[in-house]
Amino acid sequence: QKEVEQNSGPLSVPEGAIASLNCTYSDRVSQSFFWYRQYSGKSPELIMSIYSNGDKEDGRFTAQLNKASQYVSLLIRDSQPSDSATYLCAPGAGGSYIPTFGRGTSLIVHP
Amino acid sequence: GAVVSQHPSWVICKSGTSVKIECRSLDFQATTMFWYRQFPKQSLMLMATSNEGSKATYEQGVEKDKFLINHASLTLSTLTVTSAHPEDSSFYICSASRDRGTSGILFGPGTRLTVT
Numbered sequence: 578q579k580e581v582e583q584n585s586g587p588l589s590v591p592e593g594a595i596a597s598l599n600c601t602y603s604d605r606v607s608q609s610f611f612w613y614r615q616y617s618g619k620s621p622e623l624i625m626s627i628y629s630n631g632d633k634e635d636g637r638f639t640a641q642l643n644k645a646s647q648y649v650s651l652l653i654r655d656s657q658p659s660d661s662a663t664y665l666c667a668p669g670a671g672g673s674y675i676p677t678f679g680r681g682t683s684l685i686v687h688p
Numbered sequence: 689g690a691v692v693s694q695h696p697s698w699v700i701c702k703s704g705t706s707v708k709i710e711c712r713s714l715d716f717q718a719t720t721m722f723w724y725r726q727f728p729k730q731s732l733m734l735m736a737t738s739n740e741g742s743k744a745t746y747e748q749g750v751e752k753d754k755f756l757i758n759h760a761s762l763t764l765s766t767l768t769v770t771s772a773h774p775e776d777s778s779f780y781i782c783s784a785s786r787d788r789g790t791s792g793i794l795f796g797p798g799t800r801l802t803v804t
Contacts, residue, residue: 611793620795620798621795623794675722676734676783676793677732680730681731
């Protein structure tokens with residue numbers, strides 16, 4: 578199984594700030610990464626995907642991937658209280674694909 | 689767009705009874721479906737991987753005779769919790785992959801099971 582590590586947090590940021598969520602992984606085969614957001618009591622939803630080194634921006638979200646360092650991050654600009662959730666990172670397909678998740682990082686955006 | 693539905697969204701049953709949860713992929717064919725269980729404030733625990741037309745692959749520690757998974761078609765997988773007990777009360781979530789995870793997986797809304 579592919580191992581990912583995230584700081585479980587909680588990460589607390591004020592409204593309007595940049596929230597930085599980080600993830601390291603141990604599997605060198607993975608070519609893509611995904612970020613999922615899970616609100617309390619709800620199932621996860623896919624919010625970002627990144628397939629190559631560098632940055633990928635989508636609205637207020639930017640995913641960053643550094644394959645050499647086996648590091649992936651998610652930046653949330655202009656954080657809003659509605660961004661308060663647990664964020665999960667997961668590697669993508671590579672060989673036998675079995676998506677497993679860690680505990681994720683809990684983000685709290687306070688007004 | 690591609691959506692995964694799950695039914696029922698919540699269910700309460702008595703100890704010893706069985707409960708069936710349905711997971712459907714809408715507008716796409718799911719090559720693989722995954723079943724997870726999540727206890728409060730815990731991480732998603734993968735229970736089993738289900739491929740259409742073949743037996744499910746269960747994770748270590750998950751009783752296959754208790755959690756029956758059937759993947760009858762490319763759009764439907766079911767999880768049956770047999771002889772449910774209060775410790776089976778949890779949030780059960782299915783997910784589906786269209787392309788072996790190349791574009792990530794889509795999650796259903798989950799089923800909250802309470803066994804009394």
